[in-house]
Amino acid sequence: MSAPAGGTRRRGRPPRTESAGTRDRILTAAREEFSERGYEKTSVRGIAKAAGVDPALVHHYFGTKEQVFEAAIEVAFAPVLGASATVADGPPDGAGERLTRFFFGLWENPATRTPLLAIVRSAFDNETAAAVFRRLVAAQLLRRVAAQLEQPDAELRTELAAAQLVGCAVLRYVIKAEPLASADPEQLVARLAPVVQGHLTGP
Amino acid sequence: MSAPAGGTRRRGRPPRTESAGTRDRILTAAREEFSERGYEKTSVRGIAKAAGVDPALVHHYFGTKEQVFEAAIEVAFAPVLGASATVADGPPDGAGERLTRFFFGLWENPATRTPLLAIVRSAFDNETAAAVFRRLVAAQLLRRVAAQLEQPDAELRTELAAAQLVGCAVLRYVIKAEPLASADPEQLVARLAPVVQGHLTGP
Numbered sequence: 001m002s003a004p005a006g007g008t009r010r011r012g013r014p015p016r017t018e019s020a021g022t023r024d025r026i027l028t029a030a031r032e033e034f035s036e037r038g039y040e041k042t043s044v045r046g047i048a049k050a051a052g053v054d055p056a057l058v059h060h061y062f063g064t065k066e067q068v069f070e071a072a073i074e075v076a077f078a079p080v081l082g083a084s085a086t087v088a089d090g091p092p093d094g095a096g097e098r099l100t101r102f103f104f105g106l107w108e109n110p111a112t113r114t115p116l117l118a119i120v121r122s123a124f125d126n127e128t129a130a131a132v133f134r135r136l137v138a139a140q141l142l143r144r145v146a147a148q149l150e151q152p153d154a155e156l157r158t159e160l161a162a163a164q165l166v167g168c169a170v171l172r173y174v175i176k177a178e179p180l181a182s183a184d185p186e187q188l189v190a191r192l193a194p195v196v197q198g199h200l201t202g203p
Numbered sequence: 204m205s206a207p208a209g210g211t212r213r214r215g216r217p218p219r220t221e222s223a224g225t226r227d228r229i230l231t232a233a234r235e236e237f238s239e240r241g242y243e244k245t246s247v248r249g250i251a252k253a254a255g256v257d258p259a260l261v262h263h264y265f266g267t268k269e270q271v272f273e274a275a276i277e278v279a280f281a282p283v284l285g286a287s288a289t290v291a292d293g294p295p296d297g298a299g300e301r302l303t304r305f306f307f308g309l310w311e312n313p314a315t316r317t318p319l320l321a322i323v324r325s326a327f328d329n330e331t332a333a334a335v336f337r338r339l340v341a342a343q344l345l346r347r348v349a350a351q352l353e354q355p356d357a358e359l360r361t362e363l364a365a366a367q368l369v370g371c372a373v374l375r376y377v378i379k380a381e382p383l384a385s386a387d388p389e390q391l392v393a394r395l396a397p398v399v400q401g402h403l404t405g406p
Contacts, residue, residue, distance in 0.1 A: 162370070163383070166370035166374060174327055174333065176337070177345075191363060
């Protein structure tokens with residue numbers, strides 16, 4: 001996805017030395033726009049404006065709006081996918097606590113909460129965004145956790161465990177239902193880790 | 204919210220005998236529009252078009268878009284709130300299964316799934332809709348269940364139980380993550396009822 005090495009320089013294309021910085025700035029702006037507005041209401045024009053660049057430059061680096069979305073989410077999720085291996089590793093009877101702690105660590109950190117909200121909001125209002133969610137979160141993250149389990153129904157177990165955490169995120173961070181929205185994160189980990197563990201390895 | 208009894212008949216106002224049918228038709232159209240598009244992208248004009256009436260008539264019966272939304276959701280949720288009393292009644296050790304079965308009963312029935320999707324989608328893309336969700340679902344439905352519990356942290360317990368079910372609905376009906384999306388509802392009730400019960404009355 002970097003700028004092509006040769007060819008005729010078109011109008012609006014940046015000097016190559018600026019490319020990395022500009023590309024990152026567009027991705028950051030894209031994450032913020034998708035997070036605030038959802039997939040449908042975000043436009044390439046709006047992303048370009050927030051990044052302070054010409055819309056043609058956004059198309060040049062990423063292509064369509066769907067491709068900008070996928071790139072923004074993929075970059076944001078790279079550390080998550082790396083860390084998911086750490087969660088999946090280790091003794092199986094600690095997987096519930098590791099997954100729960102990891103999950104709240106992401107959501108309680110404003111830097112990762114923004115792209116997570118972008119995915120969640122967008123997945124709700126658009127089938128394209130839902131497909132990206134399925135591909136990145138369901139297929140990659142959850143399948144890695146499931147691969148560590150010996151149970152024959154490991155994928156369904158992992159999804160039901162994820163459902164507990166996803167529902168908690170929806171009610172706490174999106175809907176802001178009380179008392180859940182103000183509960184201490186450590187209290188939530190203490191309550192939810194055994195539930196997640198039960199889904200993963202229980203009878 | 205019925206048509207005023209007297210006063211000058213304005214252009215576009217229907218004969219009074221048509222009022223109930225027209226009002227219901229607008230509400231049905233509103234539920235479908237909010238469900239398909241979410242709160243933000245739904246317009247009074249679009250609702251009017253779907254119902255085959257003039258937009259002025261929608262304003263006449265309901266007022267603002269927020270008020271149309273609240274009326275559409277409230278009518279859809281009236282049977283839910285009635286039934287929630289039934290869920291909350293009965294022996295506490297069966298509350299988990301009653302709540303879980305009731306929840307999947309709503310989501311598996313296309314007639315109730317539509318307004319539920321409308322609430323969920325809309326609550327995600329708009330703070331006004333999230334407030335309606337908090338008021339109707341969190342404050343009314345969950346508080347009724349919590350009121351039946353003796354535990355001092357009954358409201359947090361009820362929300363964590365709801366989180367398990369809400370997350371399952373998100374992954375199954377909105378994101379359509381497999382294998383959860385195709386799982387047999389009875390299998391899901393069998394797995395989730397003990398989890399919900401544990402949240403409500405467990406240690």
